Amino acid sequence: MNPLPKNTPGMYRLIVAHYLISGICFAMLAVLLLTLCGNFPSHYFAPGTLAITHLAALGWGTLIIFGACYQLLPVLLECDLYSTKLPWIVLALFLPGLFCLVYSFWIFDPGLHMQAGGVLLTSSIILFCVIVFKTAAKSKVASAHKDFILTSCVWLAATATLGTLMVFNFQYAFLPKVHLHFLRLHAHMGIAGWFLMLIIGVSAKLIPMFLVSRNQPSNLLSWSFYLINISLLLFMADGYINGLNLKTHLMVLMMLCGLAFYFVYVHKCFRSRLKKKLDIPILKTVLSIVFLSLSVLLLPVIIQFAVKQSAWSVKLSSLYGMLIFMGWITALIMGQTFKTLPFIIWVKKYEHLSGKARIPMPADLYHAKLLKLQYFAYIAFCLSFFAGFLLSNNLLMIAGAVSIVIAAFAYLGNVIIILTHKTTVKL
């Protein structure tokens, strides 16, 4: 029996397609943010914001996670992927669904396109969950990573289902409460249920692997798992019945404790690492954790303002969303792409030459200067855009948006450089 995973040409094309398409979505997202900048909506429930948020969450965040999962699931679960054909169907349903949804949000037409987008995306997501669950069923590994990944898929399916119901509700108005009420639940199922669960599960394996950490206290991850899920379930139940209220602070506190356990785990991995030198992709990962911390620390403030019915709750909610999508998730993906994609390409281009001749290493496949440009442009975006948004300063926001356009195109350019890398070594 050969226990080592190997990508078939079909799987290679599939994974590479996910990285490329999500990079294009990131560039589109940056351009849309720039076009919106002169007249940035004051409320998060506005056509432009909805379009950008869904492009960020689905086209940029979720799509690249799907692609990375097809590569990483065999590593994390120590078994082969359930199917190599179904992921193509997932992608074929996902892409038209994504563009229907984002376009209909942008022009705000809650008709057939938006509904078709919702149905296509939900079907695609459910099929993805089937692949993950069937793969997990073959796996004999029992680990915290597996629990996190499986639970994240349940939350993702729930997020997509509620989102599609909300899309139909625009036209048929059958939901028992107002739209904003469900939007809060939909957003948090997606953010804490899908992204947070999945990212904790995968990073808990990858961070110690890349840092060569001696200490990986997995009991901390179990605490994190239960606290985050229980707080999220309580938030869903209480949030549905009562909306935001003073009790919500308790649920946020529970969520923060769950996150604290994860942060302690990451800290212990860093403290016990054998690899001392940190590269840019790992620095980006650290930056992403800072953004996650900042955004969750905003939650008690937002709840307090919401209970007092202050207008600041809307402004800070928008900032919270931006810190999540453009801060935490974007920094993480921008960093981890250059930890995973070069390896996938390297195996394809150099595996047969390895040991026979002097060949480049995976880290040599991307353009180092472009990576630096992307890193600094992204930091410039964070500083000026978030400050501009808080101070309602259009000039700072535009400067920030220009920076993210530079960062996004530098990222996309570097992804294309890796994908089009030609083997120059000959024997």
Next chain:
Amino acid sequence: MKEFSITNKSSFKELQIIESLRTVLDPELQINVIDMGLIYHIDAEPDSDAVKIQMTLSSLHCPMGEAILKSVQNRIETDFPGSQVDVQLVWDPQWTYENITEEGLKQLGR
């Protein structure tokens, strides 16, 4: 791994193989497979073309596993033309961070 013995003829060839394998790097950490502690056993008789290498990987289902095994095979075939290389992957004993040598730790920045 076997100790070097001046009275054992095969030791010289095994030493040459170890030096040859020091040029095979783990693609992520960029430490050679000897200092990573991935090579468990080398069997090479001086009068024979057969070279047997027992080695492990840092994790089960390692995505770079196939590449590392092939590198080891290719390196020996290139440096010892005509040799019949048999690279065996073993999981017992399981690799741990303690397998990394002092030199490997230095290369990691310690």
